Amino acid sequence: MSSLHMLFSFLLAFSLGCTVSANVSCDPSTLNTTSGVYYAQENQTLFDIADVVSRGVCDIARYNRMADAIIPLTTDEEILIPPQVCKPDNSTCLIVSEPNATYANCVVGGPHTYLTLKGDTMAYIALKLNLTIDALMSTAWVPNMGSVNDTVEVGQTIKIPQCSPSQCIIRPGEFIYGTFKDLAAKLGSTPGQLMALNPTYNHTVAPQGEGPILTMIRDCTNLSKNITIIS
Ligand SMILES: *[C@@H]1O[C@H](CO)[C@@H](O)[C@H](O)[C@H]1NC(C)=O
Ligand SMILES: *[C@@H]1O[C@H](CO)[C@@H](O)[C@H](O)[C@H]1NC(C)=O
Ligand SMILES: *[C@@H]1O[C@H](CO)[C@@H](O)[C@H](O)[C@H]1NC(C)=O
Ligand SMILES: *[C@@H]1O[C@H](CO)[C@@H](O)[C@H](O)[C@H]1NC(C)=O
Ligand SMILES: *[C@@H]1O[C@H](CO)[C@@H](O)[C@H](O)[C@H]1NC(C)=O
Ligand SMILES: *[C@@H]1O[C@H](CO)[C@@H](O)[C@H](O)[C@H]1NC(C)=O
Ligand SMILES: *[C@@H]1O[C@H](CO)[C@@H](O)[C@H](O)[C@H]1NC(C)=O
Ligand SMILES: *[C@@H]1O[C@H](CO)[C@@H](O)[C@H](O)[C@H]1NC(C)=O
Ligand SMILES: *[C@@H]1O[C@H](CO)[C@@H](O)[C@H](O)[C@H]1NC(C)=O
Ligand SMILES: *[C@@H]1O[C@H](CO)[C@@H](O)[C@H](O)[C@H]1NC(C)=O
Secondary structure (H helix, E strand, O other): OHHHHHHHHHHHHHHHHHHHHHOOOOOHHHOOOOOEEEEOOOOOOHHHHHHHHOOOHHHHHHHOOOOOOOOOOOOOOEEEEOOOOOOOOOOOOOOOOOOOOOOEOOEEOOOOEEEOOOOOEHHHHHHHOOEOHHHHHOOOOOOOOOOOOOEOOOOOEEEOOEEEOEEEEEEEEEOOOOOHHHHHHHHOOOHHHHHHHOOOOOOOOOOOOOOOEEEEEEEEEEOOOOOEEEO
8 A cells, every 4th residue: 555655646746846847837826736636516527627626637537536527416416636747637537539549339248238328428438438330329229319419318228239258357446547438548448348347337536545335347359350249
């Protein structure tokens, strides 16, 4: 625990040093280095809150170990506010399609179902699972489904195509830093797979360096060159 803490302090000092030297116009002594708590008002998004408290959206999302920064908040939801930094991060935690990205026809290693979350669209679910929209639409269905960009009903179980043969390692683990996008990149899975396995998780107010035990899915691989899509 203490060596982890030292590593964290070192990384923090290192990243602060870097941002300071990278941007001479930022005077760290003008920053608000106090962390705090904010209670979401009705219909407020994380972007609205970032504006009000002058912090980066992704800095807040990571400080709260959010599954995803865009998940709508409930009224009075407790949000931890991190210390201000020279370079607020508004973008790197957002799940967006990268230029020239390619998507798969099936999910590597499972699971076979996904529970729709607040704010989901079919296009966004596909993106989170690294699937083409066509691949997802070949197996998924929700009531009153409109365009792939329409918000879907929350709490619907949809079927997702699986690659066979393929596998991942699934085991419980502590989620102490970042968002599911960061976590998936570290584990070798996708944010959608983490959401499918932890559908009730949205964020934690646990102290930094601690966190909830979630179902971690890692090291996802196709086990053959000849992959069949299981629908
Ligand atoms: C430095 O920070 C200021 C304010 O935080 C910002 O307006 C400016 O674009 C930054 N400059 C560079 C080179 O990042
Ligand atoms: C610094 O930020 C914290 C957390 O958002 C807030 O509670 C506090 O009022 C801020 N202090 C100042 C001087 O703005
Ligand atoms: C919040 O959104 C709902 C639904 O769009 C709306 O009926 C309500 O008036 C909004 N409340 C506020 C305070 O904006
Ligand atoms: C980040 O987003 C917030 C809210 O949309 C905005 O107020 C702020 O200016 C943005 N900061 C940067 C550095 O882009
Ligand atoms: C997120 O989880 C907290 C605590 O479990 C809960 O109070 C809140 O309503 C949840 N938010 C959403 C959008 O489900
Ligand atoms: C995307 O592909 C185009 C055409 O092949 C290429 O010119 C461009 O550099 C690529 N962009 C990235 C970010 O790789
Ligand atoms: C997404 O799918 C593409 C195409 O199959 C693959 O090259 C890429 O490695 C996958 N990315 C992730 C994060 O699984
Ligand atoms: C696994 O196989 C599927 C189906 O052929 C393919 O779309 C996907 O890109 C492969 N994933 C990886 C990570 O190679
Ligand atoms: C969904 O939105 C994307 C990006 O905004 C757009 O490119 C696409 O055409 C839309 N698809 C449909 C079916 O509306
Ligand atoms: C690929 O696998 C499928 C299902 O196991 C099998 O029917 C097919 O013959 C295989 N194709 C090749 C080229 O090995």
